[in-house]
Amino acid sequence: MKGLILAGEPMGLLIAQSEGALGDVSGYDLAVAGAEFNVAVGVARLGHRVTYMTKLGRDPFGERIVRVLGANDIGTEFVAWSADRRTGFMLKGRVHEGDPPIFYFRAGSAASTLAPEDVEAIDFSAYSHIHLTGILPALTNETRAAVNLMFERARAAGLTISFDPNLRPQLWPDERTMRETINALAARADIVLPGTAEGKILMGSDDPAAISTFYQEQGAQIVITKCGSAGAYVADGAERYHVPGFRVRKVVDTVGAGDGFAAGVITGLMEDLPLRDAVRRAAAIGAIQVMSRGDNEGLPTRAALETFMKEADSAHE
Numbered sequence: 001m002k003g004l005i006l007a008g009e010p011m012g013l014l015i016a017q018s019e020g021a022l023g024d025v026s027g028y029d030l031a032v033a034g035a036e037f038n039v040a041v042g043v044a045r046l047g048h049r050v051t052y053m054t055k056l057g058r059d060p061f062g063e064r065i066v067r068v069l070g071a072n073d074i075g076t077e078f079v080a081w082s083a084d085r086r087t088g089f090m091l092k093g094r095v096h097e098g099d100p101p102i103f104y105f106r107a108g109s110a111a112s113t114l115a116p117e118d119v120e121a122i123d124f125s126a127y128s129h130i131h132l133t134g135i136l137p138a139l140t141n142e143t144r145a146a147v148n149l150m151f152e153r154a155r156a157a158g159l160t161i162s163f164d165p166n167l168r169p170q171l172w173p174d175e176r177t178m179r180e181t182i183n184a185l186a187a188r189a190d191i192v193l194p195g196t197a198e199g200k201i202l203m204g205s206d207d208p209a210a211i212s213t214f215y216q217e218q219g220a221q222i223v224i225t226k227c228g229s230a231g232a233y234v235a236d237g238a239e240r241y242h243v244p245g246f247r248v249r250k251v252v253d254t255v256g257a258g259d260g261f262a263a264g265v266i267t268g269l270m271e272d273l274p275l276r277d278a279v280r281r282a283a284a285i286g287a288i289q290v291m292s293r294g295d296n297e298g299l300p301t302r303a304a305l306e307t308f309m310k311e312a313d314s315a316h317e
């Protein structure tokens with residue numbers, strides 16, 4: 001079976017060991033972050049073939065990233081080592097509940113030099129799906145051009161294209177460039193995965209029905225709007241419906257929930273599940289992810305996912 005290809009910027013991730021300002025905590029645990037990286041891990045954990053394209057520096061973060069890719073059986077044939085750039089990294093705080101503070105050290109990173117020439121090396125006919133987000137095109141003009149070429153070549157090769165806006169305003173030169181670039185990319189995707197708060201910034205409304213109409217009028221076939229703990233709103237051209245969220249014991253850290261959600265939608269579609277079931281799986285993975293502190297460590301294996309969904313079903317009976 002053909003698999004998924006993604007491209008993105010993975011980073012070293014330092015997670016604070018205690019609550020408090022990022023500059024005041026006494027220790028950090030080392031992990032790996034990156035939206036597309038998280039999706040790659042989520043899809044691979046469910047047993048699918050995944051290939052991940054990036055550029056790394058020859059440094060401890062880069063070496064760790066390659067090790068984690070290998071441990072998750074993710075193809076590294078398009079991971080290149082930069083001769084003169086470092087791997088980016090970020091700090092993440094610890095909070096009692098909800099969204100932690102973050103701080104990036106990624107400007108000028110190895111991954112920010114990913115360019116159209118790197119995309120030329122890929123044989124897109126070897127894959128059935130591609131997943132891209134709004135983070136990689138935010139980094140530099142080169143990465144933006146690379147993402148545009150990936151869209152073009154993936155479309156020509158008949159891949160299913162999913163796109164998560166993943167707004168990171170601090171990475172863009174200004175809000176207008178962010179909005180226009182992301183909306184133009186979303187219009188070229190088959191499946192768009194915005195959040196309600198992103199809808200507000202990108203098209204002026206946090207109403208999932210309005211967000212769906214906006215992207216469908218631009219050309220996207222399927223729009224799945226993430227509504228946090230309330231689940232998701234699906235618009236697939238033929239019908240529109242709401243998929244409820246899963247109850248979670250405790251929200252430890254919300255980072256990575258959207259990536260887990262994307263992994264659920266993508267694997268559901270790769271397995272030819274009805275869209276409603278794919279989105280239900282997505283909501284389950286999002287719920288599992290918010291119960292763990294790392295950006296991808298909590299992403300479930302197939303067995304863990306099935307157990308979680310079964311337990312949720314029996315709690316409803």
Ligand code: KDG
Pocket residue numbers: 009032033034035036038135168255256257258259295
């Ligand atoms: O979606 C989770 C990502 O935000 C995180 O892993 C780091 O890629 C990252 C980013 O740019 O914020």
